[in-house]
Amino acid sequence: MLDFLILNQRLIKQKPVVRVFSSKIKDMNQTTSDEDQIILGDCIEVMNQMESDSVDMIFADPPYNLQLRQALWRPNLTQVEAVDDEWDKFDDFATYDQFSRDWLSACKRILKPNGTLWVIGSYHNIYRVGSVLQDLGYWILNDVVWVKSNPMPNFRGVRLTNAHETLLWAQKQKGASYTFNHHSLKMMNDDLQMRSDWYFPRCGGKERLKVNGSRAHSTQKPLALLYRVMQVCTNEGDLVLDPFFGSGTTGAAARLLRRRFIGIEREEAYVKIATERIAGVTPLGEDFLLAQTNPRREPRVPFGELIENSFLQPGTTLYFGEKSDVTAQVMADGSLMMNGNRGSIHQLGRKIKSGPVNGWTAWYYFDETRGKRYPIDRLRQKLREYLSRKGDLES
Numbered sequence: 001m002l003d004f005l006i007l008n009q010r011l012i013k014q015k016p017v018v019r020v021f022s023s024k025i026k027d028m029n030q031t032t033s034d035e036d037q038i039i040l041g042d043c044i045e046v047m048n049q050m051e052s053d054s055v056d057m058i059f060a061d062p063p064y065n066l067q068l069r070q071a072l073w074r075p076n077l078t079q080v081e082a083v084d085d086e087w088d089k090f091d092d093f094a095t096y097d098q099f100s101r102d103w104l105s106a107c108k109r110i111l112k113p114n115g116t117l118w119v120i121g122s123y124h125n126i127y128r129v130g131s132v133l134q135d136l137g138y139w140i141l142n143d144v145v146w147v148k149s150n151p152m153p154n155f156r157g158v159r160l161t162n163a164h165e166t167l168l169w170a171q172k173q174k175g176a177s178y179t180f181n182h183h184s185l186k187m188m189n190d191d192l193q194m195r196s197d198w199y200f201p202r203c204g205g206k207e208r209l210k211v212n213g214s215r216a217h218s219t220q221k222p223l224a225l226l227y228r229v230m231q232v233c234t235n236e237g238d239l240v241l242d243p244f245f246g247s248g249t250t251g252a253a254a255r256l257l258r259r260r261f262i263g264i265e266r267e268e269a270y271v272k273i274a275t276e277r278i279a280g281v282t283p284l285g286e287d288f289l290l291a292q293t294n295p296r297r298e299p300r301v302p303f304g305e306l307i308e309n310s311f312l313q314p315g316t317t318l319y320f321g322e323k324s325d326v327t328a329q330v331m332a333d334g335s336l337m338m339n340g341n342r343g344s345i346h347q348l349g350r351k352i353k354s355g356p357v358n359g360w361t362a363w364y365y366f367d368e369t370r371g372k373r374y375p376i377d378r379l380r381q382k383l384r385e386y387l388s389r390k391g392d393l394e395s
């Protein structure tokens with residue numbers, strides 16, 4: 001094992017970014033450290049040694065139990081690279097169900113009370129996994145359909161093209177609070193609520209990892225899928241665990257989005273592939289990861305505080321709209337003066353428009369350095385950031 005560790009330090013080149021462990025290490029408390037980890041071993045054994053209530057989110061892509069008994073050929077007589085790996089073979093449904101019960105129970109113990117679990121599968125296994133999941137007391141929040149824009153045809157022409165996989169998203173405890181980045185997801189989706197049908201191509205092209213020209217892993221998932229999953233229900237710094245790590249797609253997305261991760265994988269060859277892959281991922285800059293918050297939950301900042309904190313000077317001209325000629329002057333007490341009328345940003349706005357107005361987005365100031373008008377809401381946001389840096393705001 002030591003050789004393996006050293007080998008991986010070399011693969012990682014300069015700074016080791018992931019520590020690779022054997023599951024035989026005695027002190028599994030190391031798995032709660034801040035370091036990202038890939039653990040070589042059986043996921044049930046490893047998880048059973050981990051601390052309870054320690055993981056924020058689990059993404060699991062378990063064996064499908066495809067039960068492929070014979071080779072698959074295309075009409076042009078080339079062989080299909082199918083999922084016929086040893087790790088996907090189970091004697092019967094009962095053995096597969098027991099396996100599902102064991103790993104899902106282990107996951108449940110190590111998930112934090114407000115943690116959530118994702119499982120992905122196909123029609124071969126997802127119904128069985130879903131049933132075990134519910135029996136164990138998980139509460140399903142959504143099922144998501146990953147529609148493959150480039151599915152593999154049914155070469156024998158005897159069934160429909162199998163063009164999707166299903167993801168189950170469940171919480172450990174029914175009714176517990178959990179992370180759901182509703183506002184960020186809306187932002188990602190052109191201001192529309194994110195739906196439960198997701199369209200991504202199968203992993204291919206440059207993204208597909210290869211060893212000697214062949215696929216490095218038969219079921220490598222697209223990075224975009226894991227990127228989306230992490231955006232849904234995790235925040236920067238959260239600990240994500242993947243018990244069936246394979247080529248390390250979960251680790252790659254976690255590193256990119258600055259989440260911490262633990263990956264468990266039974267096959268040494270895949271551990272090597274994942275380690276190399278993740279070493280090549282550069283995390284996104286922290287400034288680009290700020291999640292969208294719910295505006296209704298943001299701390300209140302009254303207009304007058306912009307003046308008290310010198311974000312606006314008394315006497316400054318504000319414009320009612322980006323292009324309009326209607327103006328008002330900022331007064332020292334936080335009111336606005338317009339042609340002898342005095343009132344708050346909202347009251348004067350209502351007078352001009354004869355209807356409800358949000359003064360924060362209706363009034364604009366002129367930014368000298370940029371030569372452009374901006375809504376005063378921008379100053380409010382800057383003031384919030386300034387005050388929270390000073391520790392004056394409770395969020």
Ligand SMILES: C[S@@+](CC[C@H](N)C(=O)[O-])C[C@H]1O[C@@H](n2cnc3c(N)ncnc32)[C@H](O)[C@@H]1O
Nearest residue numbers: 042043061087219220221244246247249265266
């Ligand atoms: C469906 S693949 C996961 C692929 C992965 N999501 C990716 O994008 O590369 C399942 C993986 O689980 C591993 N595996 C199967 N049984 C396992 C077990 N009991 N403990 C740990 N890993 C296991 C297999 O070796 C295989 O790499």
